[in-house]
Amino acid sequence: MNIQVTNLTKKYGTQRAVDNISFNVSTGEILGFLGPNGAGKTTTMKILTCFMAPTDGDVNIGGYSIHEDAAEIKRRIGYLPENNPLYLDMQMLDYLEFVAHLHGVDKNKIDKRIAEMIAVCGLNVEKHKKIGELSKGYRQRVGLAQAMIHDPDILILDEPTTGLDPNQIVEIRKLIREIGKEKTVILSTHILPEVEATCDRILIINNGKIVADGTSEVLRKQAQSEETLRVQILDAKNKDEIITSVSALDSVSMIDPVSDMDNTFIINSRANQSSKRNLFNLCVEKKWVLTEMTPLETKLEDIFRELTTN
Amino acid sequence: MNEILVLAHKELRTFFDSLIAYILITIFLGMSGFFTWLFGSDIFFIGQATLQPFFSIAYWTLFFFIPALTMRMLSEEKRSGTLELLLTKPLSDWQVVMGKFLACLELIVIALLFTLPYYITVSFIGPIDHGAVISGYFGMLLMSAALISIGLFASSITNNQIVAFLLSLVIGVFFLIIFDVLSNSFTGSFGQFLNYLSLSTHYESVSRGVIDSRNIIYFLSLGYLGLFLAESVLSKRNIVE
Structure with missing residues (x-):
């Protein structure tokens, strides 16, 4: 599914958090979103996932506009928000089941999908615990599992590898690359080697504006003639x-x-x-x-x- | 609709998983049972087989019981950031508010089901007016619906549970007493208007067995107003922050 962002602007009071940005992401592309704190990465992601309406501009995802077809877009997006909020008093399996039901996953397939997600995200050891009892790394895995449970066409991940141990980071990166072959992935991160290891394309934004867009080789060549x-x-x-x-x-x-x-x-x-x-x-x-x-x-x-x- | 039920089901499970439900139901039954059967002008002194004393007491116990249920519903979601998670699933703001509303109402229904032994006991004592009892339960449900939506509105405007609790009590006090008291000190159409705004007027007539369409419209519109305001507050994030 393609993502088409046109002249997107979001103002908080007089401050422009996102300032007239436009970019496209095509199917099978992994886009890395880079930028210092407060550059507008998270705001852009919140707009893409239809959590927040932009002040101006449009986002078109697979033919659906965020202004008119938010419900359709939400069905096709898997989202891991910043800081990975979770219901700490719920059991992990109940939580995954709840998310699957919300996404309207076919009732007969729910158990299968949950089992798959548990295997993929390495959650098997801790699956009967309450989410509040899990360590940070395991919570992050639960966050990833809930984002992918309905097999979305688009995956939007706000700092997906924070709190994971090095082995898990490698696995998650491999997983993201695997998913990125058929699906569209947008991920933001502060870890620069991670972008190089996982992303096909890098978008650097600063003060709400796009300052660089291209593969890491292109960016290097631009910076170093x-x-x-x-x-x-x-x-x-x-x-x-x-x-x-x-x-x-x-x-x-x-x-x-x-x-x-x-x-x-x-x-x-x-x-x-x-x-x-x-x-x-x-x-x-x-x-x-x-x-x-x-x-x-x-x-x-x-x-x-x-x-x-x- | 399906999404609303999924959310309501999850909220109801959370009530029972986290002991909130057990504690609140126990307190509700304890308080209303104590004042209905043991203390003061209780049911035995009326000389009539009626649940009227219970309905008058439930008026106040529900007033405290419901804000305790609703206070964390939206404020906690806002505080922990799970609201973002919920609203980026295929759920509209209205569906989130409705799901929460339904979960609270279901818990109230469960709590009220536990008071059915009162009805059965009293019906053994003497001839009871079954119509009035049904109407009384119906009145409690209508009042609960109105109080839940007020509670959800209070919970939507803050991310602090205590503030949400106190705020819904304050709004509740206006509808339960203050409008009633004020209506007595004003005459004419303004007095009548205040009298119509007062929840006690409508609750009393319904719990006595007199169901008028005016009462039903009153409860439903108060409920709708609360839910509408709660949704509006949630949607406010789209405009400014």
Whole structure:
């Protein structure tokens, strides 16, 4: 199911929590929603799930508009809200059954779906406990289970892996990837490696506006048009000799010695040029020994920081 | 409709799982039983086989009993954030309010069923007016419906249970006494208007066995008003926050 967001705006008083944003998500895509606290991620998700009406703009989900067909949209969405609210005084199995009934899951299939969810989310050990007696990680799994119990076309997850142990995180990511093959998934997170590991596409928003949209490779390329290398060169007479000869190369724009490591330098190339070959040839010519040449990638953290700090 | 029943069923189970139901029913039966059978101008002094004393006492016990039921219904959902969970399921605001209403009404019906032994006992004592008893129970149900919707409205505007409890008592006091008292100090159409607003006027006539369409319209519209306001307060999140 496609999601089409057009000129969405939500005002809280005079503050624009979401400011005229538009984007599309197509079936089988996993979209990662990134942004600092208060950027408008959760507000956008609340509007997509029909919890809150926008001040302006429209969301079209599989041909249904949030203004007219909220009930139809709600039936097709599985949602894990921020902070994972749950009825703590209910037993887990009763709770899952309640959610399945609310979603109108066929009565004969409810037991089967619950059993599947318990297996998928690893809830079997704790299934007879009250939700209030579960640990944070298990509650998170219950939250995921209730979001997926009616086999929704769209899954919207607000920070799905908080409170899980590393093994469970890997499993949940695998599960999200699995679901994302056929369904549309939108997830928000603060954990940047998680976005890279799970998402096909990243949307970074700041102050209610979209500041970046694309795959992690595209974002990297945008942020880093020039090549950066870390090299270690041995057997030169002194540092200055290396610096002068390397700067003389056509493709090199800048060379900096790394202060706490001997014989190590950071070398920036000019835009759209590579200096790897030239450097190697230079070392051969001068009889220096090249012991390290590492291309430095801009980390997603850096991109994120650059786009969201003013 | 199905969703309303699913929610009502879940709420009713929560009442019984969390002991609230047992405690409240015990208190309700204890209080009304004590004042009906043991204390003051009780049922034996009237010289007539009638449940009238019980209906007058239930008027006050329900007044305290119902806010205790409704106080957490919406406020707790708001406080813990589960309201968001509920409203992103295929449920409208109105269905949420109706589901909660129905659950409370069902619990009241269960509590009232436990008072049927009073009726049976009194009918052994002497000839009892069965019509008046049925009408009295009907009146209690109508009054409960009105008080539940007032309670749900009070619960919708706060996320603190105690505030919701006190607020529904305050609103309840207006309908149970204050309008009645005021109507005595005003004459003319304003006095009549206050008299019509007072819940006691309508409850008394129904529990005496006189059911007038005016009484039924009064209870139903008061109930509807409370539920409508509760829904409006929930929907307010769409406009501003």
